[in-house]
Amino acid sequence: MRFTIFSFLLTLSSLALAQSPEHTAPQYEVESHLRFLASDELQGRRTGEPGNFIAARYIAENFRAFGAQPLPGADGYFQHFPLETVTPPSASALKIGKTAYEHRKDYLMMAGDALNAKTTAVFAGHGWVDASAGHDDYKGLDVKGKVVFVISGLPDDSSPMAAFNSIRDKRRLAQERGAVAIIELYRLGFPWQFALQYFGKSSTRVGDDSPDKATIPYGWLKEKGNDALAEIVKGAPQKITLSSSGASVTRKMVPNVIAVIPGSDPVLKDEYVLLSAHFDHVGTGKNGGSPFTAADSIFNGARDNAFGTSALLLAARTLAQQKTKRSIILLACNGEEMGLLGSLYYADHPLIPLRQTIFNLNADGAGYNEVTKISAIGHGRTGTDEHIESAAAAFGLGVIPNPVPEQGLFDRSDNVSFAAKGVPAVCISPGVTGFDETLMKYYHQAPDEAASVDMPYLLRYCQSFALLARRIADDAAKPIWKKGDKYESAGMKLYQK
Numbered sequence: 001m002r003f004t005i006f007s008f009l010l011t012l013s014s015l016a017l018a019q020s021p022e023h024t025a026p027q028y029e030v031e032s033h034l035r036f037l038a039s040d041e042l043q044g045r046r047t048g049e050p051g052n053f054i055a056a057r058y059i060a061e062n063f064r065a066f067g068a069q070p071l072p073g074a075d076g077y078f079q080h081f082p083l084e085t086v087t088p089p090s091a092s093a094l095k096i097g098k099t100a101y102e103h104r105k106d107y108l109m110m111a112g113d114a115l116n117a118k119t120t121a122v123f124a125g126h127g128w129v130d131a132s133a134g135h136d137d138y139k140g141l142d143v144k145g146k147v148v149f150v151i152s153g154l155p156d157d158s159s160p161m162a163a164f165n166s167i168r169d170k171r172r173l174a175q176e177r178g179a180v181a182i183i184e185l186y187r188l189g190f191p192w193q194f195a196l197q198y199f200g201k202s203s204t205r206v207g208d209d210s211p212d213k214a215t216i217p218y219g220w221l222k223e224k225g226n227d228a229l230a231e232i233v234k235g236a237p238q239k240i241t242l243s244s245s246g247a248s249v250t251r252k253m254v255p256n257v258i259a260v261i262p263g264s265d266p267v268l269k270d271e272y273v274l275l276s277a278h279f280d281h282v283g284t285g286k287n288g289g290s291p292f293t294a295a296d297s298i299f300n301g302a303r304d305n306a307f308g309t310s311a312l313l314l315a316a317r318t319l320a321q322q323k324t325k326r327s328i329i330l331l332a333c334n335g336e337e338m339g340l341l342g343s344l345y346y347a348d349h350p351l352i353p354l355r356q357t358i359f360n361l362n363a364d365g366a367g368y369n370e371v372t373k374i375s376a377i378g379h380g381r382t383g384t385d386e387h388i389e390s391a392a393a394a395f396g397l398g399v400i401p402n403p404v405p406e407q408g409l410f411d412r413s414d415n416v417s418f419a420a421k422g423v424p425a426v427c428i429s430p431g432v433t434g435f436d437e438t439l440m441k442y443y444h445q446a447p448d449e450a451a452s453v454d455m456p457y458l459l460r461y462c463q464s465f466a467l468l469a470r471r472i473a474d475d476a477a478k479p480i481w482k483k484g485d486k487y488e489s490a491g492m493k494l495y496q497k
C-alpha cells in the first residue's frame with residue numbers, strides 16, 4: 001500500500017487516541033503532591049492530629065478542583081468516623097475463693113466501666129451463642145449479677161483472630177444476661193508476657209456506635225492450675241471479689257476523603273472501581289515508633305504513603321479529565337497505620353453498595369529498592385495481570401509479582417479490608433525486591449522525606465497506577481477471584497454468583 005499524507009494523518013490520530021492524560025502527566029504535578037503531603041509542616045500526618053486534617057483538606061480540595069463529585073451520605077468530600085482510644089484500668093483487684101490474683105501479672109483488665117463487686121463466679125464455656133447452629137453456652141445458666149468466666153476464642157475456632165473478633169459480641173452476650181463482668185481464660189498461642197505488655201497499653205480502634213454496645217469490665221486471666229478457678233471451670237461456682245478503676249476512653253471524629261467520578265457508559269457506570277491509598281502516617285517523636293533525633297523527629301512518610309496518595313491524586317485528575325466507562329470511587333483512607341481503620345470503616349459503611357464495587361486498586365508500600373519496576377501485591381489472583389503488566393510497560397516499568405511473600409504484604413494494607421468482603425483487590429507498591437538495608441533505611445523512619453525520593457520514578461509509578469485504573473474501569477470483563485483463592489467464597493457471597 002502506498003503511503004499518503006492522509007494515511008500519515010490517520011496514523012497520527014490513532015496514536016492520539018491511544019494516548020490518555022496519564023501519558024502526558026508532568027513530573028511537577030505528582031512531585032508537588034508528594035512534597036506537600038510529606039512536608040515537615042504536616043508533622044507526619046498522624047490520624048487525629050492537625051497535620052492529618054490538613055492533608056485530608058488538601059486531598060478534598062484537589063478532588064474538587066479536578067471535578068470529582070461528593071458522594072451522597074458523605075459530608076462534602078469527607079466520611080467521618082469515630083476514632084476511639086482505650087486505656088486499660090490502672091487499678092484492679094481480684095480474689096477467687098481464697099486465691100488472690102495480681103493485676104498486670106496474673107490477669108489483665110482491659111476495658112469497661114469501674115466496678116466493685118462481691119459476688120459469685122460462674123463458668124460459661126466459650127460465652128458464645130449461635131442460634132442458627134443451635135449453640136448456647138448460657139443455656140440453663142443464671143449469670144445475673146455474677147462474674148462470668150469463659151474460654152478465649154470460639155467453640156470451633158481457637159485462633160487469635162477468632163478471639164479478637166469475638167470479644168465485642170461476647171461482652172454484649174454476657175451483659176445482656178445481667179453479668180457484671182466477663183473474664184476470658186487466656187489460652188492463645190502468644191506468650192502471656194507478650195499479651196500483658198501489648199494489651200496492657202492504650203489501643204486505638206474504630207469506635208463502636210451500636211446502641212447495645214457492652215460496657216461491663218472485660219479482661220484476660222492466665223490459669224494457674226489447681227485453685228478455686230479450676231473448680232469454677234469444672235462447674236462449681238465460687239465466691240469472688242473483683243474491683244476495677246475502669247478504663248478511660250477518648251473519642252475523636254476523623255475523616256476518610258472520598259469522591260466519585262461518574263462513568264461514561266450508560267450501563268457500566270453503575271459499576272464502580274474503588275481506588276484507594278492511605279494518607280495518614282505515624283506522626284512525630286515517640287509516636288513514630290522508631291529512633292529519632294532532636295534535629296529530625298518528624299516521620300514524614302514520603303514513601304509511606306505520600307507516594308501512593310500522589311498516585312491516587314494523579315488518577316483523580318486524569319480519570320476525571322477523560323472518563324472511563326465504569327464509575328470511579330476515590331478513597332483516601334485515614335487510620336491505616338493504626339490498623340487499617342479507615343478502610344475497615346468504609347467497608348462496613350460503604351457509600352455505594354459494595355456489591356456494585358467490582359474491584360479495589362490500592363496504592364501503598366513500604367518504599368522501594370528497584371526503580372525499573374513496580375510491585376503488584378495480589379498478582380495472579382484477580383485476572384488483572386495483563387493490565388498490570390501493560391500499564392507498567394507503557395511507562396517503561398516491569399512488574400514484580402507478590403514480592404517478599406514471607407512479609408504477608410497483601411494482608412497489611414487497606415486492600416485487605418475490601419478483599420475480606422469479597423471485592424477482588426490488588427495493591428500496587430513501588431518496586432521492592434526484599435526488606436533490605438535500602439528499604440529499611442526509610443521504612444517507618446524519620447529520613448523518609450521528600451528530598452530523598454526519586455521523583456522521575458514517582459511519576460512513572462503514579463502514571464502506571466492511573467493507567468491501570470483506566471484499563472480495568474474500561475474493560476468489558478470484570479476482575480474475579482481465582483478459583484481456590486482465600487477470598488473467593490467471600491466474593492461469591494458478595495456478588496451472589
Ligand SMILES: [Zn+2]
Nearest residue numbers: 304305364365
Ligand atoms: Zn502504608
